[in-house]
Amino acid sequence: MESEITQESKVTPPEEPTDAVPTPLTPEEKAAKRTQMYIIGGAVGFLVLLIAAIVLMASFPAATVVVRDIAIVFVAVATFLIGLAMILLIFQLQVLIQVLRDEVQPLLRSVNDTVSTVRGTTEFVSHNMVSPIIKAAGFTAGFQRVVRDVVGVVKAVRPRKAGPPPKAARVPTSVDGGDKDVQAGE
Secondary structure, X not given: OHHHHHHHHOOOOOOOOOOOOOOOOOHHHHHHHHHHHHHHHHHHHHHHHHXXXXXXXXXXXXXXXXXXXXXXXXXXXXXXXXXHHHHHHHHHHHHHHHHHHHHHHHHHHXXXXXXXXXXXXXXXXXXXXXXXXXXXXXXXXXXXXXXXXXXXXXXXXXXXXXXXXXXXXXXXXXXXXOEEOOOOOO
């Protein structure tokens, strides 16, 4: 316990500042930092303009009426442009629907016809080529098995002849290295 207390109470000396060179920023980090600075600058600029406009409007009421009229005209023009953009968007949507109906549907029908043809060809080949080959292979395998079993039964049932004993292994008997057949009992 005492050793733990003394170890905890030890104060480590502050580290000396290192002469570490800051790592250079990557191009992505530079772009992100630049974008962040533009956003902050734009927000500050907007606030300055807003405050200046409020001060000027309070100072010059006649100018405020003119600025209000100009703002109304700008809003009317913007509304007109947005309406035109909406009409153009609706027209483009109608053209897209027509293209889908006139060009994509026939393409999909063609793809479906091709798939049907491939399906029919596959069924034809399966019924007329693969199935007979599989049946023939099965018949051949079964016939081979029957022949093998019949031959095995015939060999097992057939009586053996009493003949000479089987030959013994070859054993070298001469100096010249020749082999002679040596049978047991010679």
